[in-house]
Amino acid sequence: MQGLGLFIVFLPQRRGDAAPLRLRVSAVNCICCLFPHLLISTFPHFSRTSVSFSPIFLLDLPHNYYHMQFQLSEEHLMIQKAARDFANTECLPGVIERDEHQKFPKEQIMKLAELGFMGMMVSPDYGGSGMDTVSYVLAMEEISKVDASVSVCMSVNNSLVSWGLEAFGNEEQKKKYLTPLAQGQKDGELYIGAFLLSEPEAGSDATSQRTTAEDKGDYYLLNGIKNWITNGSSASVYLVMAQTDVAKGPKGINVFIVEKAWPGVTVGAKENKLGIRGSDTHSISFTDVKVPKENRIGADGFGFTFAMKTLSGGRIGIASQALGIASGAYERALAYSKQRKAFGKEIMHHQAIQFKLADMATRIEASRLLCLKAAWEKDNGIDYTLSSSMAKVYASETAMWVSTEAVQVHGGYGYVKEFHVERLMRDAKITQIYEGTSEVQRIVISRAILK
Numbered sequence: 001m002q003g004l005g006l007f008i009v010f011l012p013q014r015r016g017d018a019a020p021l022r023l024r025v026s027a028v029n030c031i032c033c034l035f036p037h038l039l040i041s042t043f044p045h046f047s048r049t050s051v052s053f054s055p056i057f058l059l060d061l062p063h064n065y066y067h068m069q070f071q072l073s074e075e076h077l078m079i080q081k082a083a084r085d086f087a088n089t090e091c092l093p094g095v096i097e098r099d100e101h102q103k104f105p106k107e108q109i110m111k112l113a114e115l116g117f118m119g120m121m122v123s124p125d126y127g128g129s130g131m132d133t134v135s136y137v138l139a140m141e142e143i144s145k146v147d148a149s150v151s152v153c154m155s156v157n158n159s160l161v162s163w164g165l166e167a168f169g170n171e172e173q174k175k176k177y178l179t180p181l182a183q184g185q186k187d188g189e190l191y192i193g194a195f196l197l198s199e200p201e202a203g204s205d206a207t208s209q210r211t212t213a214e215d216k217g218d219y220y221l222l223n224g225i226k227n228w229i230t231n232g233s234s235a236s237v238y239l240v241m242a243q244t245d246v247a248k249g250p251k252g253i254n255v256f257i258v259e260k261a262w263p264g265v266t267v268g269a270k271e272n273k274l275g276i277r278g279s280d281t282h283s284i285s286f287t288d289v290k291v292p293k294e295n296r297i298g299a300d301g302f303g304f305t306f307a308m309k310t311l312s313g314g315r316i317g318i319a320s321q322a323l324g325i326a327s328g329a330y331e332r333a334l335a336y337s338k339q340r341k342a343f344g345k346e347i348m349h350h351q352a353i354q355f356k357l358a359d360m361a362t363r364i365e366a367s368r369l370l371c372l373k374a375a376w377e378k379d380n381g382i383d384y385t386l387s388s389s390m391a392k393v394y395a396s397e398t399a400m401w402v403s404t405e406a407v408q409v410h411g412g413y414g415y416v417k418e419f420h421v422e423r424l425m426r427d428a429k430i431t432q433i434y435e436g437t438s439e440v441q442r443i444v445i446s447r448a449i450l451k
């Protein structure tokens with residue numbers, strides 16, 4: 001039998017039930033190809049707001065192929081607009097000065113928290129907004145177009161700290177720490193988190209942890225130093241990876257919730273960086289810090305797995321940040337090309353500029369699709385390790401290339417701060433380094449495709 005017909009399937013739109021629903025609809029398709037009237041009469045309760053137009057064939061095609069959709073829902077469009085408006089009204093003013101003076105965007109983060117963007121994917125049971133990862137990608141892109149120092153703080157709090165705690169923390173840990181973290185504030189004060197994996201001798205090779213947590217019965221005694229910590233001085237809570245049993249290698253690594261205010265925690269000087277200069281990056285040292293036993297996350301030896309799983313999702317955030325930096329640079333280059341004149345015409349009429357813009361737009365669109373696919377996989381319970389690495393390596397290299405070309409399109413004006421593109425170019429570089437360098441992403445990708 002060949003393809004038999006074209007039907008419309010109405011899908012209910014509820015977060016979390018996409019996968020079982022797909023199975024149900026696939027089975028229904030088979031029946032309804034034979035008895036089309038069954039489709040509507042069996043499922044009259046399906047919502048008419050989310051419609052998937054489905055060519056249905058009986059043979060030779062996977063049952064879920066027709067679920068590919070490239071349209072955002074109304075909710076997604078609203079979130080995207082809210083993030084765009086926020087970026088333009090709250091982040092754009094003062095962004096050049098914050099970059100120049102390395103000023104942490106505290107006011108912006110507090111307002112972002114009021115919007116519910118500091119715990120976007122956290123369940124409302126723990127003070128979060130209960131949104132999906134697609135919404136997070138959209139918001140990250142819009143905010144990163146304008147200020148990547150704001151978006152990195154948002155990304156760490158959302159995907160490294162809050163997600164890790166919600167996925168692997170116990171009920172007490174979630175109530176005590178996740179709820180204020182997801183709200184970005186406690187008693188009216190900023191309350192955010194940081195993720196402490198890197199050390200002076202442990203970057204890409206994160207298994208070489210030297211920070212130790214010695215089991216002392218009722219508590220662990222934490223000693224060591226962590227490097228390059230985003231939100232280092234602004235965070236109230238740290239998720240710290242440390243070695244509890246050196247002999248066990250990566251299986252001897254644990255992860256602990258540590259409060260910055262505890263005795264023995266010292267915040268080092270702020271790093272003077274090339275880009276994302278508003279974000280506060282510090283080394284953090286621990287000297288005989290007593291960590292209560294109940295602050296270990298997960299079973300003994302879970303720390304390295306925790307870090308890897310959390311970073312997989314974090315990479316979707318950084319890929320989206322890179323996407324936003326690229327889009328911001330492109331939009332500025334496009335606008336500039338329409339008003340700057342050279343040789344008697346706007347530079348957009350020169351083919352060399354047109355081709356640059358065409359390549360920028362194409363690479364950005366490819367990056368966006370990779371980010372959204374990784375997010376969609378995460379939302380649908382599909383392994384997203386490969387897609388998040390692909391999204392990160394491609395979007396970050398796109399951000400670097402597009403922002404450099406955007407400076408070129410601006411000529412000399414691109415080289416000064418006023419036109420923003422030089423800052424976007426400086427900001428782009430870090431997306432190729434943190435949460436796994438481009439080389440590390442290629443290791444992850446090649447392992448996955450060669451196994």
Ligand SMILES: Cc1cc2nc3c(=O)[nH]c(=O)nc-3n(C[C@H](O)[C@H](O)[C@H](O)COP(=O)(O)OP(=O)(O)OC[C@H]3O[C@@H](n4cnc5c(N)ncnc54)[C@H](O)[C@@H]3O)c2cc1C
Pocket residue numbers: 156194195196197198200202203204205227228229230231273281430433434435436437438439440
């Ligand atoms: C601004 C900033 C913010 C950061 N925020 C955080 C944070 O919040 N929390 C945190 O834990 N860390 C953070 N980091 C650390 C960051 O994740 C590391 O810098 C990164 O993982 C690289 O580690 P490294 O700097 O030690 O470089 P190295 O690991 O020493 O790498 C040096 C070079 O060698 C390459 N390389 C290494 N191993 C291989 C290999 N096997 N094959 C091929 N090439 C290889 C790398 O790709 C790189 O090009 C941050 C860093 C910066 C700069």
